Structure formats: C-alpha cells, structure tokens
Amino acid sequence: MDKLKDKFASKAMPMAEQTRKLVKEHGEIVLGQYTIEQVYSGMKGMIGMITETSKLDAEEGIRFRGYSIPELREKLPVSKEGPEPLPEGIFYLLLTGEIPTLEEVINVNNEWMKRANVPKHVFDMLDMLPAKTHPMTQFSMAIMALQTESVFAQKYREGMNKKEYWDPMYEDIMNLIARLPRIAAYIYRKTYKDGIHIEPNPKLDWAGNFAHMLGYEALDFRKLMRLYLTIHVDHEGGNVSAHTTHLVGSALSDAYLSLAAGMNGLAGPLHGLAAQEVARWILDLREEFNGVPTKEQIAEFIKKTLAEGRVIPGYGHAVLRKTDPRYTAQQEFAKANMADDELFKIVQLLYEVTPEILKSTGKIKNPWPNVDAHSGILLIHYGLTEYDFYTVLFGVSRAIGVLTSLLWDRALGVPIERPGSVTTEWILNKIKKETSEAEAKA
Numbered sequence: 001m002d003k004l005k006d007k008f009a010s011k012a013m014p015m016a017e018q019t020r021k022l023v024k025e026h027g028e029i030v031l032g033q034y035t036i037e038q039v040y041s042g043m044k045g046m047i048g049m050i051t052e053t054s055k056l057d058a059e060e061g062i063r064f065r066g067y068s069i070p071e072l073r074e075k076l077p078v079s080k081e082g083p084e085p086l087p088e089g090i091f092y093l094l095l096t097g098e099i100p101t102l103e104e105v106i107n108v109n110n111e112w113m114k115r116a117n118v119p120k121h122v123f124d125m126l127d128m129l130p131a132k133t134h135p136m137t138q139f140s141m142a143i144m145a146l147q148t149e150s151v152f153a154q155k156y157r158e159g160m161n162k163k164e165y166w167d168p169m170y171e172d173i174m175n176l177i178a179r180l181p182r183i184a185a186y187i188y189r190k191t192y193k194d195g196i197h198i199e200p201n202p203k204l205d206w207a208g209n210f211a212h213m214l215g216y217e218a219l220d221f222r223k224l225m226r227l228y229l230t231i232h233v234d235h236e237g238g239n240v241s242a243h244t245t246h247l248v249g250s251a252l253s254d255a256y257l258s259l260a261a262g263m264n265g266l267a268g269p270l271h272g273l274a275a276q277e278v279a280r281w282i283l284d285l286r287e288e289f290n291g292v293p294t295k296e297q298i299a300e301f302i303k304k305t306l307a308e309g310r311v312i313p314g315y316g317h318a319v320l321r322k323t324d325p326r327y328t329a330q331q332e333f334a335k336a337n338m339a340d341d342e343l344f345k346i347v348q349l350l351y352e353v354t355p356e357i358l359k360s361t362g363k364i365k366n367p368w369p370n371v372d373a374h375s376g377i378l379l380i381h382y383g384l385t386e387y388d389f390y391t392v393l394f395g396v397s398r399a400i401g402v403l404t405s406l407l408w409d410r411a412l413g414v415p416i417e418r419p420g421s422v423t424t425e426w427i428l429n430k431i432k433k434e435t436s437e438a439e440a441k442a
C-alpha cells in the first residue's frame with residue numbers, strides 16, 4: 001500500500017467507526033428547522049449532508065480543514081520557484097486533515113506522475129468532436145471516456161465487500177486527478193493551438209507541468225497556476241459541482257461518472273462558467289469605452305446590464321456575505337505581479353462601483369465579488385485569452401476537492417442520498433391546515 005493510502009486508512013477507518021457510533025447514540029438531536037421559502041429557494045441554509053474537507057462561513061469565507069486561504073499560503077509547502085502553495089499540498093490536507101511536509105508533497109507529485117498516462121481512445125474521441133464543442137463539454141466527455149479505466153467499477157462487477165469500497169475509490173481518484181491536466185491541456189491545444197500538443201515534463205510539479213502542457217513557460221504563470229489550482233479546490237459540500245458529485249457518487253457510481261456529472265454543474269453560468277462570463281463582460285466594457293472607463297461609465301454599463309435582465313457576473317453568492325477571500329488572494333497576486341495592467345485597473349474600479357449599485361436593487365443578498373470576478377483578467381495578462389476555456393481550469397482544481405470528499409463518502413459508508421419532495425398542492429394544504437389551527441386557537 002502506498003504511504004498516503006496507508007495514512008488515509010489510518011484516519012478514515014476510526015472515523016467511520018466514530019460516525020456510526022454518534023449516529024446510533026445521538027441521532028435524535030435536531031440540527032435545524034426549515035421554511036417554505038427555503039424549499040422554494042434552492043434549499044439555502046439547510047444542513048443536509050456531511051462534507052469533511054472544507055467549511056464555508058458566510059462572513060469569513062472558506063476554511064479548508066480549518067485553515068483559511070492566508071494561513072494556507074503561509075503553511076503549505078511551496079515549490080523552489082515560490083511563493084505560492086503547491087496544489088499537491090492542499091490535496092494531502094483535504095485527504096488527511098494534516099498539513100504535509102515538502103517530502104509528502106513531492107511523494108504525491110511522484111505518484112500522480114506515475115499515474116498520468118491517458119489512454120489513446122480518450123484523445124481519439126476528443127479529435128472526433130466538432131470544433132465548436134465548448135471546452136467544458138469536451139472536458140466532461142473526456143472524463144466519461146476515461147471511465148473505461150475505473151478500478152471501482154471493475155472491482156464492483158467482480159463482487160466486493162462494502163468495507164472495501166474506499167480502496168478502489170482511492171485508486172480511481174488518484175488516477176483521475178493525475179490525468180486531468182493532460183486532458184485539459186489536450187483540449188486547449190486542440191481547440192486553440194492547431195492541435196499542436198506538448199508532451200508532459202516529468203521534472204515539474206503538477207501545476208507547473210499543466211502550465212507547460214498548455215504552452216505557457218513564464219515563471220509567473222506557473223506561480224499563478226499553483227495559486228489558482230489551490231484556491232479553487234473546494235467550497236464545502238452544497239455548491240452545485242460538489243453536491244452533484246456527492247449525489248451521483250451516493251448511488252455508488254464510480255469517480256469518473258460522479259466527477260463528469262459535477263463538471264456538468266460547474267459548466268453552468270451561475271456557477272463555474274461565471275469565470276468565462278466575467279472575462280467576456282469586462283472585455284465588452286473596455287471596448288465600449290475604448291480603454292479604462294471612468295466610474296460613471298462603469299455605473300452606466302452595470303445599470304444597462306441589469307436593465308437587460310442579466311446578472312453582473314462575478315458578483316453575489318448563495319452563502320457568502322462578504323468579499324470572497326479567493327477574490328482577495330487573486331487581488332494580492334495581481335498587486336504583486338501586474339499592478340499596472342489595464343484590466344486589473346478595471347477590476348479594481350468595478351470593486352468600488354458595483355456593490356453600491358447592486359445593493360440599490362434591494363434584492364441581492366450579497367453585493368460583493370466572488371472568486372470568478374478576478375480570475376479571468378489574471379489569465380489574460382499572461383496571454384491565455386481564450387475565456388471559453390477558463391471553467392476547465394476551474395474544473396481541474398475543483399476535482400481535487402470533490403474527489404477527496406467522494407473518497408471520504410466511500411470510507412464513511414455514506415448511503416444513497418434520497419431527500420423528500422412535495423408538490424405545491426401539498427404545501428397549500430399544509431398552509432390551510434396551519435392557518436385553521438391558528439385561527440381555532442385564537
């Protein structure tokens with residue numbers, strides 16, 4: 001057994017025992033109540049599942065295994081090229097709950113390098129798709145094509161004891177994460193660079209090698225990739241990509257089927273596709289005013305977008321009620337590496353103008369920017385201008401969070417998910433009953 005697998009087992013097996021015991025002994029404790037409004041509004045705020053890897057606080061933002069982003073930028077091992085954390089480190093943290101040493105991070109990287117080979121049929125399938133196929137559609141289809149390699153699916157077919165589910169799932173998530181940069185880079189080069197592909201460089205770390213296969217050799221771009229792929233990994237369990245992966249996985253669908261489903265959710269414009277939409281919208285804004293607009297011109301552009309019944313991409317959040325710390329981390333990177341960039345100036349101006357206008361609509365619960373408000377302009381700065389590809393980058397990172405969670409689900413023996421649903425007629429009858437009971441009491 002590899003060392004990391006061994007470590008995971010030493011953490012997960014006692015925890016599985018502990019959760020079984022706590023449900024048996026304290027299963028009756030009430031966690032919350034919910035309202036008709038919540039049922040009609042996307043179940044916001046209802047606690048409905050366990051996610052061990054991260055927890056989102058509305059005011060403070062995300063904590064990964066208890067650590068905030070600034071803490072992780074300090075504590076996680078960095079590459080020799082520094083100063084941004086290596087995504088292998090956050091993977092180790094999400095999986096085990098421990099901050100890894102540099103040696104442990106290097107071991108993860110070596111393990112992923114060993115597993116990174118992508119079977120030819122995946123590339124053949126991608127090559128057959130029409131050129132106009134959106135990169136996220138290609139990404140999801142490639143993950144599905146790779147399902148031929150699922151160890152879990154094979155072992156299940158052979159007949160496997162429930163207690164062993166986590167073991168082939170570990171193999172699947174390691175193999176899948178190892179292969180995603182190669183697949184994503186293949187999609188990028190096929191779609192935008194005349195199909196001229198770049199072989200991996202096994203001397204580089206996971207993110208550095210990804211940057212290399214995309215065709216970007218600048219040192220600062222590698223640093224950006226390490227930061228980008230670290231901060232996008234996870235956002236607790238209820239967001240669409242995480243919840244979908246978890247839900248599909250609860251039917252014992254393997255990691256490939258589950259991740260592809262999650263990626264289809266990430267591809268929605270209210271979720272991960274917002275990264276692409278923000279870049280498009282900001283470029284339109286710059287074009288409309290021939291350069292960096294004034295605050296008045298920005299306000300005019302925002303109001304026009306709202307008047308057309310569209311959302312301002314990159315602003316708002318279903319849980320957060322303050323500026324997303326993932327936005328702040330990217331803002332700090334931009335201040336340090338590209339302070340004079342024209343698009344960065346626009347993003348800074350948007351930060352000053354947008355929240356007040358959104359607040360004035362009287363309906364938005366969070367007028368502050370989210371992670372997607374910033375990422376695109378960083379990529380454009382280094383020449384990666386093809387914004388339809390941005391959500392694929394997001395997906396490569398998000399896979400780390402949702403797949404480590406999926407492995408925890410298998411180790412803890414999480415059962416099939418099956419919440420109840422009701423009809424509006426059922427709700428109306430409930431209202432009628434409660435109203436007449438209240439009137440009878442009065």
Ligand code: HAX
Nearest residue numbers: 270271272274311312313314315316317318363364365370
């Ligand atoms: N611009 C304009 N209106 C907005 C808005 C925005 N950025 N954000 C919310 N609103 C509107 C909603 O559309 C809703 O209007 P209606 O009542 O007319 O339907 C109202 O304000 C209340 O919405 P809310 O409760 O504040 O927000 P939700 O929890 O329903 O939705 C969203 C959260 C992130 C989907 C929303 O803020 C949004 O559409 N933002 C723009 C798209 C975006 O940036 N998405 C990425 C989010 C982060 C993420 O998942 N990244 O992957």
